Amino acid sequence: MTPTTIGFVGLGHMGGNMAARLLAAGYPVSGESRSRDAVEHLIGEGLTWRDTPREVAENVEIVLTSIPNDDVLREVSAGPDGILAGLAPGKTWVDLSTVSPQASREVAERVHATGAAMLDAPVSGSVPQVQSGTLTIMVGGDRRAYERVEPVLRELGPRPASATTDRGWSSSWRSTSALPCRCWPSPRACCWPHATGSIARSRST
Numbered sequence: 642m643t644p645t646t647i648g649f650v651g652l653g654h655m656g657g658n659m660a661a662r663l664l665a666a667g668y669p670v671s672g673e674s675r676s677r678d679a680v681e682h683l684i685g686e687g688l689t690w691r692d693t694p695r696e697v698a699e700n701v702e703i704v705l706t707s708i709p710n711d712d713v714l715r716e717v718s719a720g721p722d723g724i725l726a727g728l729a730p731g732k733t734w735v736d737l738s739t740v741s742p743q744a745s746r747e748v749a750e751r752v753h754a755t756g757a758a759m760l761d762a763p764v765s766g767s768v769p770q771v772q773s774g775t776l777t778i779m780v781g782g783d784r785r786a787y788e789r790v791e792p793v794l795r796e797l798g799p800r801p802a803s804a805t806t807d808r809g810w811s812s813s814w815r816s817t818s819a820l821p822c823r824c825w826p827s828p829r830a831c832c833w834p835h836a837t838g839s840i841a842r843s844r845s846t
Contacts, residue, residue, distance in 0.1 A: 644668050647793060648701035650694045650717050650724060651738070652680045655764075656707030658771040659737070659797055661686060666796045673697050694718070698727025703790055704734040711744035718748050730756030733786050735794070737778075739763050749782070758786035762794065762801070775799065 644667055649660045652674035664670050664687050671689040673696070674680050684690055691697045694717045698704050704724060708714045714736070718724045724734060734752055736745065736759065745761040752759035760782035770776045776798035780787050794801040 645703060645793060646671070646701040648672065648691070648697035648704045649688075649707070650674075650697055650704065651707040651709075651713075652683065653707065653709075654768055655771060656705075656737075657683060658768050659705065659707060660688060662771060662774060663793065663796055664688060668793070668796075671697050671700050693722035694724045695722045695727040698724045698732065698734070700727075702732060703793060704728075704732065705793075706734070706736045706738055708736070708738035708740065710738075711740050714738060714740050714744055714748060718751070725751055725755060728752060728755040728757040732757040733790055734759045735780075735790055736761050737764050745781075758783050760786055760790065764798070766798075771797065 647663055647668050647670045649656055649663075649670060649672040652660055652672050656674075657680060660670050660672055660683055664683070669689070670687070671691050672680065672683065673691045673694055677684075677690060680688065680690075689700075691700065706714070706717065706724070708717065716723075720726070728734065734757060736748070740761075740763075749759040749761070760780050762778050762780040765777040765779075766775065774797060778794055778798040778801040780794070780801055791801065
């Protein structure tokens with residue numbers, strides 16, 4: 642089976658280590674960052690350099706981003722060289738950044754218009770947790786899109802919390818430090834938020 646192609650925009654301390662872990666797991670990874678010189682070590686490990694976020698999105702099935710704030714998220718998403726310009730039906734964008742729920746929903750609406758899917762998946766942890774694959778990941782968005790990317794996320798965190806249908810919900814969780822939803826040992830046994838904000842367990846077959 643051909644490995645899923647992955648693109649990474651934002652190869653700083655967190656994003657760079659995530660990309661390195663995915664490369665080590667055997668995934669083909671393309672990437673873009675502000676400075677190529679800063680990621681030469683990743684290129685040496687097999688990363689395919691792309692000149693723009695658009696080129697990253699055009700050449701992969703799953704785009705991952707690790708971005709510091711709302712403004713940079715909007716910057717890498719918009720314009721003729723932005724991620725949105727490279728998306729198409731069948732592609733999935735997973736945003737691992739800590740950004741506001743408003744920015745997450747705003748970008749997700751524009752992604753939806755391209756026919757692609759977007760998941761917001763903020764992480765809890767730092768570089769040591771990335772390197773050991775023990776990040777806590779809370780995912781919000783379409784459940785089918787989550788199921789497509791779950792094997793990739795499991796390289797970064799052993800039990801990524803299953804998707805909710807509310808994009809931006811997981812960003813709210815991260816920004817308020819609420820108790821995260823967790824998956825039980827079965828990857829299909831997860832908790833889901835009700836519209837009231839309460840949490841219920843759901844087991845799919």
